[in-house]
Amino acid sequence: MATVNVTDESFKTDVLESDKPVLVDFWADWCGPCKMIAPALEEISEELGDKITIAKMDIMESTGVPAEMGVQSIPLMVLFKNGEAIARKVGAAPKSQLKEWIESEL
Helix, strand or coil: CCCEECCCCCHHHHHHCCCCCEEEEEECCCCHHHHHHHHHHHHHHHHCCCCCEEEEEECCCCCHHHHHHCCCCCCEEEEEECCEEEEEEECCCCHHHHHHHHHHHC
């Protein structure tokens, strides 16, 4: 399953009301590290697609949710489970570390 794009308008439905965990990657087009981890997140989404949804939120296009969540540094990945943020990871990391972190939190 490929990553999905989430906006301020779809956040409640796509993330908070999801029946499975959702990892939201807060990113921006000008962010080099964000671009570096994007392919890894796509691959992880394919590998773990039945266990988790991986969503991307462009903080320049959707500013409400990132402001509410206090996003100050990107890339920021926040794992939501049952509508609650249960884990956060700031910064880029190799795919193996990202996947290990996600699996340890599921």
